[in-house]
Structure formats: C-alpha cells, structure tokens
Amino acid sequence: MSAATTADAAAASTVELAGSLAASASTTSTGEALQFWVLGTVAVLGALGTVFLRKSVHSALSLAGTMIILAVFYLANGAYFLGIVQIVVYTGAVMMLFLFVLMLVGVTAEDSLKETIKGQRWMAALCGLGFGVLLIGGLGNASIKTFSGLEEANADGNVFGLARLIFTKYVFAFELTGALLVTAAVAAMVLTHRERVERRSTQREMAEVRVRENKHLPPLPAPGVYARHNAVDIPGLLPDGTPSELTVNPTLRSRGQVRDVSAEALESLAALEQRTGEALGREEPGEPEAGPDSNPGGDPGGDPGRNSGGNAGNADPDRAKEKTK
Amino acid sequence: MNPVNYLYLAALLFTIGASGVLIRRNAIIVFMCVELMLNASNLALVAFSRLHGNLDGQIMAFFTMVVAAAEVVVGLAIIVTLFRSRHSASVDDASLMKL
C-alpha cells in the first residue's frame, strides 16, 4: 500500500513535471494537444534516427529519447505506473543493457547503410508504406471523438487498480511471466557462459611454446614504438615507417578498430626533413634525394655527416621546439 | 484533440520500427527497432485503456513490457554469443539457412 501511495505521489509529481493538466480527464485540453504535437514530432524523429543513424550508439540514444517521450505520453494518458516503469525499467535498464552490449561489440563499429540483399530495400519500403497506409487508413474510419476517461478506474490509485487486476483477473498470466523472467535470466546465463575446457596455460608455458615454434621470441612489441601516438588502437611503426599489426590488441584487430596512422607519420617525417632542410638554408631542396647522382665528384658521405652533425650542431633549439608544436 | 491521434502515432512508430528491422543489418539495431515496435504497441494499448476507461489495456502493456524485458535479455545474450563466434553483429552473416 505504501509503495502504491509513494508511486502515486511520484506519478502526481511527474504529471506536474510533464505539464499535462487533467490527464485523466475525459476531455483533452489544448495543453495536451500541444504536448502531443510537439513531443510526437520529436518521438517520430527519434524513431527515424534509430533507424537511419549509422553509428549504433546514436541510434540507441535516439531510441532512448523516443522511449522517454512515450513515457510522458503514458503519464498523459493516466498510466502513471507504466510511465514510471517505462522510464525506470525501459529507458533505465533495458537501454543501458543495449549500450553495454554495444560497447562489448564495439562502439565505433558502424555498419554502412548500403544494401547487400537485392531488392530488400524496395521490398522493405513497399511493405512499410503499405502497412502504414493500411493501419492509418484503418484507423481513419474509426469514429472516436472522446476518451471515456479513467477516473473511476484510477479512483483509488492507478497502481492499486493495476494490482487488483493483476492479482485477480490476470494472476495466472502474472505467474507465468514470473516463470518467463526466471527462465530468461537462466537462458541468458547459459548462452553467454563459456566453459573453459582446458587449464589456462601459464606465462612460462606460453613462452616455451613461442620458443618451440620459434616465432616472436621477444615479447610482442608495444604500441607506440617510434610513435607520436600511444593509444592502444594505433599500431607502432617499424623502422621503415610501416605499421605493425602485432602491436595492437587482437580484439581491436578483430573488430577492425585499428587506426592506421603510418601514412601521416611518414609524411610528417618527410615534412620534418623538409623543414630542417629549410632551416639549414640548403639551396636545392630535395638535394638529399638527388644526392648520389647530382655530384659524382663530390665528397662521399658528406651529406650524412652534415645532416647529423651539422643538424645537431647549429640547430636553433626553440625554433625547432615551436616547429614541433 | 482527437484521441485517435495517439493511435496514429503508434501506427507510425510501429511502421518505422518494422522498416528498421527490415533495413538495418546490425543485430543490435534490429533489436532496438523491435523494441520500438513493442513500445508503439504499448502506446496504443495505453490509449485504448484510456478510451475504454478500464485498466486492462494498461495490464496488457505491462505484460508486454515484462515479456520485452525477458526477450531483451535472451536476445542480447544470443547476440553476444553470435558475435563471439563470428566476430560480427551483422544478421546477414548468419545466413547458413540458405538452400
């Protein structure tokens, strides 16, 4: 009973918050109409977003929005309990569950909206439109002018009314849903649980295996070797500037979430060369490249010496510093 | 305002959700679209309950939610295992039923 009253109180407050006046009245106020049109539009937009946004996270968020709006509509229609449940359970729990799974599967994984099955999209559009038209057309010839209202139904509280029905008329269904929920929980566990069949191999054993197979005797390279980045999803560069997939966590690799920056790394290197060249006031740019054939008679090995030593010698430190910024 | 508007809205959302199920390949999004459809029907139920002035509609919606919750749990579990086994959440990749 107390739970009911609190729920009622909560409901009442939410009603104020939703700004829906006389929600349970048989007639609908202009306020409700306004609310309907505004929020309805938003809900539809959210739904469309769910369908058409490419990143699944965005879809999830827009769906959550739609759900909240629906919750508001529930409240406006005098289903206080359901409204709250909608927010708490649905938007709160279920959507979060969705988000968890999203994270598990890969947040950034975005599936292209490009259709692969031939004719699927057209069929979908056709069916969708046809269905919608039919439903709306069907509703079109419904002649309902007014609500009959929920005053007497909600006379001693919406929760009380629901409870009376649930525990009298729908008690068996209720019990069944209980069984269903338990089953679902068990099912989820069974499905996701992975039985480890063999003992987890220790580090030593793995090392031995590596030695036996004679590959990667040293531990795998860490990401960010020679790197300007040190994010886990960016492979370290090998001396020749090419990225090494090995440096990235296999999970990320399998998700295809490896960000390859080798290209920009290389060109930033080239840019560096360039700038150092300019800094040293070298006449012919790109000379180091043309070096070997430009001056056959020139002192060999001069360039490297100059590059290294000279660079180190008379390089302007702060200039170089602000260059690197 | 005409109470039927709620039903119109429900129908619209339902249709959108359905098309989403048909269009999207990502299992999770498909699943969300299913949820959207369920919610649309809930809206309709709630509106009905107000139209008829008794709470049975809300009871139906209530049960729908419960069942939806159960369904979500199981469904997501399935998706996870699916992903584990084939490193992808695309429903098209699980097309072993052909021919």
Added chain:
Amino acid sequence: MESLIGLLVGAPLLGAAVLLCGGRRLDRAGHWLGTALAASSFVIGLLLFADMLGEETEQRAMHQHLFSWIPVNGFQADVAFQLDQLSMTFVLLITGVGTLIHLYSIGYMEHDERRRRFFGYLNLFLAAMLLLVLADNFLLLYVGWEGVGLASYLLIGFWQHKPSAATAAKKAFLVNRVGDVGLSIAIMIMFTTFGTFAFGPVFEATGETSEGKLTAIGLMLLLAACGKSAQVPLQSWLGDAMEGPTPVSALIHAATMVTAGVYLITRSGAIFNAAPDAQTVVVVVGAVTLLFGAFVGCAKDDIKKALAGSTMSQIGYMMLAAGLGPIGYAFAIMHLVTHGFFKAGLFLGAGSVMHGMNDEVDMRRYGGLRKYMPVTFVTFGLGYLAIIGFPGLSGFFSKDQIIEAAFAKGGTQGWILGSVTLLGAAITAYYMTRVMALTFFGEKRWSETGKDAVHPHESPKSMTIPMIVLAFGSVFAGGLFKWNESFVHWLEPVTQFEHGHSPLSATAVTSMTVVALVIGVGTAWLQYGRRPVPAVAPRGSLLTRAVRRDFLQDDLNHVALVKPGEYLTRGLVYVDHKLVDGVVNGTAATVGGASGRLRRVQNGFVRSYAVSMFGGAAVLVAATLLMRAV
C-alpha cells in the same frame, strides 16, 4: 460304339504326352510306342467304320458329347465329337496313312538322336488332325486347326539347328495364323448371327439370315482354308515347309493337313450353297492355285519342292471342285483321298531317294537311279502314273470327275473352268514326267568317287513296305471308289450329291483328258528324257526364273509386308522412347527445374524472411479491412 470316338483322338494324344514328357528313358522304345498308338487309333477307326457300314445310310452319323467346354451365358462351347461319313473318310485316311508314315519314319529317322520327340510330334499331329475332323462345332475345329498348325510348326522346324528350317517353320505358322484370323472371325460372325457355332444348328439356320452374312462367313472360311491348304494368296509357306523331314512332308504337307481347307469348305457346304458369291471366289482361288502350283512344279529342281508345287496344284483341283457345290464336293473328297495315297507315296519315294543319295535334293544331280533302287522306282512310278491320271489308276478317276464337274458348272464359267482343269492336267503330266525322267532315267549325274561321292542303295524294309502299300492304294483306290459310284453314295448324306449336266459327254471329257496327258508327257519326255540334262540349271528365261522363285511371291511379301513392318516397329520403338516416354520425363524435368528455381527464394537472410513476414502481415490487415468494408 460312340464312346470309342474319343479314343480316336485320345490314343495319339496320350502317345504325344508320354513321348514328350517321358524323357530319355523312352528313347529306345519311344518310336514303337508312337507307331503302336497311331495304329491302334487306325484300328479303332476301322471298328467304327465297320459299325457305321452296319447302320442305315441315314443313321450313320454318330455323336459323342464329352463335356461342356466354355459355358459363358449365351456362349456355349462343348467338347463333342461328330463322326459321319465325311469325318470317317478322313479318319481312315489320316490314321491309315499316318500309321504307314510312322512306320516309315522309324527307318528314316534312325540316326536322329531326337527321334523320340519326332514321334511325339507326329502323334500330336495325328491327335490334332483327328480333333479337327471329328469336332462337331467350329470352335473345337479351330482347336484342331491350330493344333495341326503347331504340329507342323514343330515338325518343319524339327532340325532347329538349321536356321533355314527354323525360319520356314516360323513362316508356316505365321501364314497359317493369317488364315486362323479368318476362321476366328467367321466363328464370331456365326455367333452373333446364329447365337451358336455348332455344325448342326448353324447349317439348319442358314436359311434364316441374309446372304450377305453368309457370304462374309464363307469368305472368312475360305481365307482360313487358303492359309491351311496353301492356296493363293497364302501359298508361300508350303515350298519352304519342305525343310522338314520327308515323312513330315508326306504326311502333313501332302496327304492330310494341307487338305484340311478342303474339309472345312466341304463341311460348311450348307453355308456356301447359300452364298454363291463365296462359292465363285472359292472356284477362282482353286483354279488360280491349280495353275500356279503346276507352273511352280515345272520350274523347281529340288525334288521335294517340285512335289510341293504339285501338291498345291492338286489341292487347287479339290478347292475348285468344292467350290462347284453339291456337284463337286464328293469328287473333291475323292480326289483328296486318292491324292493322299499317291502323293504320300511319291514323297516317301522321294525321301527314299534322298536317303540313298546322302540327302541330295537337286534332281539335276540324280539320274538313272532306277537300276539302283528298284522298289522305290516301281512304287514312285505307280504314284507317278496315278497323279498324271493314267487311265485306270486312281488319279485318273478322281481328276476326270473333277474336270467333268468343272464343265458341268455350265455357261462360260463352265468352259473356262473346264479348260483350266484340262490345262492343269497337261501341265501335271509335264512336270511329273520331268521329275520321273530327271530322277530315274537318263545317265547318272552323280559320281561314286570324289569328295561328294554317293552310293545309291535301296532303303530298309521299314521304309519300302509303306511305299508299297501306298502304291497299292494309288493304283486301286480310284477304281474302288468309282465302282458304281460307291464313294459318291457313301458321302451323299453329308454333301447331298447332285449330278451336273455337262455340255460335253463323259467320254468326250475323258478323251480330252487323255489327250492332254499325252501332250504333257510327250513334251516333257522330249525335253528331259531324250536330251542330256545339264547338272547345273541353265539360267532360263525370265519367266522360268520368276517361276523358280514362286512367281516372286516371297520377294513380294518382303517388299509389301516385311520391310514396312520393320520400319514401322523401329519407328514406334523410337516414338515410344522419345515421344510418349519423353512427355513423362519432360514433365518430371520441368517440375524439378521449377522447384530448383523456387529454392533460390530461401536465401537464408533473416531480413528477407522478415520482409515476407511483414508483407504477409500487411496482406492480412488488408484482408481484415476488406472484410470490414464488405
């Protein structure tokens, strides 16, 4: 006494059964058993004959009803025998000659390891033939009719290892089958017309139906007769039938079976008398075959084929006579009997010659044999004189009667038929003299040395005795029958004889016959007796060559029936495989292909399934709305 009739058939049937199922243990005594049973059947025949002579002329016909054979509502066929004078004549001829030939075969088949089976077949033949002549309804007659066909098939093809024999046997059976179709159709018409096919009722009821039906029946019966008696156009099998052992040729293809056609027509005289058109056709067929066979007889160098030709021609005589109606029936049967004697004798003689000449059949390789096989020579010679109608011998009387009857037909028909028969007589004399001269006279055209050396010798007793007996028959039978028309009166109750009024006196006809005979013999003697005969046949004129090939009969059949038939069957096999079966398999293929395409819809993509689901839902909504609207 009647109860004995069944035994007539039963004895040889038993013999056949025992000999064919008995197995090797009967090999030693089998032939004697067969002969004994044939003889016993002959004895029973004689007993019945004596009994019959004791009766009044009118009460002579006997009946024996054994059991009801095929009782199906309206359709009642019995196994019942009728022994009247006509049947009795045949019974005596068949069993008598048959017994003699059994005897002969003992010697002739001595060296054949399958002799037991040969006698089994002979007995089977006797049984079938007796059934044929004793049956009291057409259906039972039909059984005998096909039975003798079977026996002749088995006996012609007795030396089955020779492909020629097997082919000849098949040919004989097939051609006979064509005739059998005629007989069966005739029976069907009888059944639908009279509701029965027993002799008595049918013959009595002839008056009650239209002439057209009777003509149809008659023609169908004639067709049957043509098949069995080798009459044009179904004569082609007889020549090849000579592939069989000589006794078979003598018994079946000279004395008895081939004359069954004449029996059939004489037996159903009542029908023919009421159907003059049918009779005319019979006469024509007879006349044509008479000349046809005679010509063929002139051209053949194979002694047996020459004799076969003569058989055809003689049966042509009988047919012609039978076609003349009551004025001819008796003479037809009379000639049939005498012919049975002398032709059987001639064949046995020929067999004995072949026996002595290592189974050489080409007369051009004979010559001067009279010194080497005197008995054969004498008996053959008597048979020869009989067949050419030498005055006083049996052939003379019977043939003379037929010629007279032919003239007696009256009108232009009479003249034509008369002259044809006379011509036939002349030609008969010609070719028989040719055979005689080539075989027994002239210088010998064979050598006792060299690779194909032959040592002609007289045949053993078991062969000569039958020849002698038959020679007696061919000498005296005719005179006996002619003796104050005894034979005619004997048959009269069955074939109601009436005297034809010949435009020529009997003496005139006789003298003409004799003249024709002399001409024939003379020319033949000049041609073959005086001049030496080349051992290899000269090419001969176009006509000769045509005649040697039976007037191209076989070539005709080949072109007209065999080849088209082959193409037809090949074509049909193709059609059946490609078209009829093709349709079936095509349907199957179509279904298979269609489902294969339909299968592609199941692409395994959840979303496309979802689309169809959603579409279905939409359709349902639409349906409900429509229901509302309506």
Added chain:
Amino acid sequence: MSFPLLTAVAVLPAAGAVATAAVPAAQRTLAKWLALCVSLATVVLAAVVLVRFDPDGDRYQLTESHAWIADFGVRYELGVDGIGAVLVALTAVLIPFVILAGWHDADTADDEKTAETPGRRWRPTQGFFALILAVEAMVLISFLATDVFLFYIFFEAMLIPLYFLIGGFGDRAHQHGEEEASRQRSYAAVKFLLYNLAGGLIMLAAVIGLYAVTADQLGEGTFSLQAITEARANGELDMATGTERWLFLGFFFAFAIKAPLFPLHTWLPNAMGESTAPVAVLITAVVDKVGTFAMLRFCLGLFPEASEWATPVVLVLALISIIYGALLAVGQRDIKRLIAYASISHFGFIILGIFAMTSQGQGGATLYMVNHGLSTAVLMLVAGFLISRRGSRLIADYGGVQKVAPVLAGSFLVGGLATLSLPGLAPFISEFLVLVGTFSRYPVIGIIAAATIVLAALYVLVLYQRTMTGPVKAGIEGMADLRVRELAVAAPLIALLIFLGVFPKPLTDIVNPAVEHTLSDVRQHDPAPDVEAAK
C-alpha cells in the same frame, strides 16, 4: 460371429512378412523356407475361400464389416464376389512360384552386405521375401475390400514394397555393366513410384469427391461399395452427370496407369526390365491385375453412366494398346522388355473385354486376368532362368539353346504359345471370349483386335527362333538345363495352363454370376443373335 476368413487370408501373408523380416541374419535359408510355407498356407486359405464361395449365392459373400474411422464413414468392409475370388486364387497360387523362382535372387545383395558390414544389421534375403509377402497381403486386401477408402489405402500402399523390390533387388544383368544396371534400376523404381503415385493422387481426389457426393445426398457420407450401389439402384443417390464423369475419370486414370493402358504404359517396360524375373511377374501378373479388377468393380460399379459415356474412348485406347504393344514387342532387343510390351498388349485385351459390356467380354476379361497371370509367369520365369544362366538380357546373346537345354527351351516355348493364346492353352479361351464379346457389339474393333493375333505369333516366334533355335551361340555351350527347383516352378504352371485350357468350367461357373451382377450395374444386356432378333 463367424471366423473372419477373408481377414485371415490377407493377414496371414502380412504376419508371414513380419516373421520373415524378423529372422536373424544368420539363417537365410530359414527365412526362405518360412516365406515359402507361409505362401503355401495362404494358398490353402484361398482354396477354402473358393470352396466356401457359392457362385449362386448373393453377390458379396463371407463379408466382414466393422466401423473403422466412424467420423468419415470409413468402414473395414471385406467381401468376395466371383471375380475377386478367382483373382485371390490367382494371387495365392502365383506367390509360391514367385518365391521359389526368386530363391537366390537376394543372395548377391546379401553377400555384398556381409562383405562390407560383417555385423549384417541389414538383411537382404529376409527383406526380399518379406517384401514379396507384404505385396501379396496388400494385393489380397485390395481384391477383397468393398470399402472404397480401404481399397484405396492398400492400392497405394503396395507401391512401397514394390519400390524396394525393384530398386533394391533389381536385375544386375546389363550390357553396360553393373553401375549402369544400378542406375537403370533406381530410375525404373522411381519412375514406377511417381507414375503410380500420380495416379493414386488423382484417385484420392475422386475418392474424397465421392464421399462429398454421398454425404451431400445420403445424409452421412459413406465409402461402402454396396451401400453406394444400392443407393444408386433405388434412386436415393443420383449423381449429376458432370460430377459422375469427373469422378469416373479420377478413378479410371489411376487404374489405367496400374493396368498399363496406352499412353500411360511407359513405366512397365522399365520396371519389368530392371527388376528380376520373379518381381516382374509379381508386378505384371499380380499387382497390375488390381487395376483391371478395380475398373470392373469400381469404375463400372460406381459410375455406370460415366462408364458408358467413356466406353468409345476407352475401347479405342485399348485397341491402340493391343496393336501398339504387339508392334513394340516385335521391335524389342531385350527379352524382358519384349515380354513387358506383350503384357501391355494383353492388358489392352482385358480392358477391351471389360468395356465391351457383354457377358462374354467381361467373363473373358476376368479369365484373361487369370490366364495372363499364368502364361506371363511361365514365360517370364523361364526367361529369368535363362538370363540367370547367361547373365544377359539381350536376345542377340542367345541362340541354339534348345540344343543344350531342351527342357528349358520346351517350357519357354509352351509359355510363348500360351502368350500367343494357342487353342488348348488357357489364354485362348479368354482371348476368344473377349474377341467374341467385343465383336458382338463393336464388329470393326473386334475384327481389328482379332487380326493382331498374327502379331502375337510374330513376336513370340521371333523371340523363340532367335534365342532357342539355330546354331549354338558362344557362351551358350555349357548351359545347364532346368534344375529341380526351376522345374518345380515351370511344370505346375504349365500343367495349370493346359488344364484351364481344356476344362475352364470351374472358373467360368464362379465368374459368370459375378459378371451378370456387373452387367446389371451398368444396365447392359448381351445383344441377341440376329436369328432370334429376327424372330
């Protein structure tokens, strides 16, 4: 209630089938003997039926009737009339010979199985004989059933064992080697199954339609043959012309496939060619008879007007089958296919007789079913013995057999002569009756049909000449003559052929009244002979 004799007749082989199948793998011979004894016991029971059957009694005798699927008026109704009685006898008599002839047919398969799976879970020998007995049981039931639905069930069910008999135990002799043989086998089996299933499907539709009609007009629907015929007789049931014709066609189609009628015949040559001789006999001599029998009992009994309406077409088709089958038989190079086409020609005769609507025609047709069964059995089984010796089905591979195996050649010849219906052998009587019956109503057709006996003689004698006569071919020299077992198959059948050819009265006495009943169903009378008509 009295002892259910008819049920016993059908159940005995069924039980035998189960027992045979249950024989442990080790005892092949036991299985064979068991099957043989069961089939012989069935012969005894069938004889009892024949004795207890009173030709002059009422139409269906020894009847049994129990409610089965009450909701749809389906009853378990058995009853035997004259026609059914003789066919039951035929089936019961033939099966022992089939079993005896197929004594070693399953051995090869069995040996192979033993070789590859020493455990021998699968037991070909037991299976083979069990299947044969199963077919017998089903055929018997369908001869005895007087409830359309009951009949339908077994009419269809007998396809299953036959499918396995053809496909599983087919003929291994093929000029293109083993695997070609097996391919042909499975092709033939599938073709047989699909062909007959197609027919059965259409018949099922017609059966349901019949139920609907009866339910519509009689209050509650029934499948009982007697009930329907009575209702027709006293006018309670009066189908619309169109309906009746459609239903008739539905039934007739199935039966025309089963008793191959041009152009629905093409499954038979494959099935008979590819299966071993005993199975081929089972198909053509026993199973196909169900088709013709059902035409007589159901098509004419249930749809008289429609039958009359369809008669011209059916007669023409039958005539075509007669000639067509004979011509194709002449053109065959394979002994068994030749016999198959000959059978097609003979089935043409049977159908001709049935639809001639005369007592001679239908009586002849009934006898024809029996006699054709016997004659084909002799010819086919002896041919099977021949083939088993030489290992080839091609006529060209034979020649001069009679020189080395005279008894075999002799019995083959007798079979052949029976096939060309030589007088003195049983088939002559039936064929002549059919011809007369047809002629008395349709002279032209009768004459044409009569002319085809020449073709029959042609294909039989050509077959005999090519295989048995002439010089001895290579591969024939050492050929053994019939063994005791084979003689035990051929001799009794030949004896039966001769006996029934000389004294068919026992059969005709049983058949005639039944034929009268059928004719009264279709309200037909024999045309009176002209002479009496004139009076």
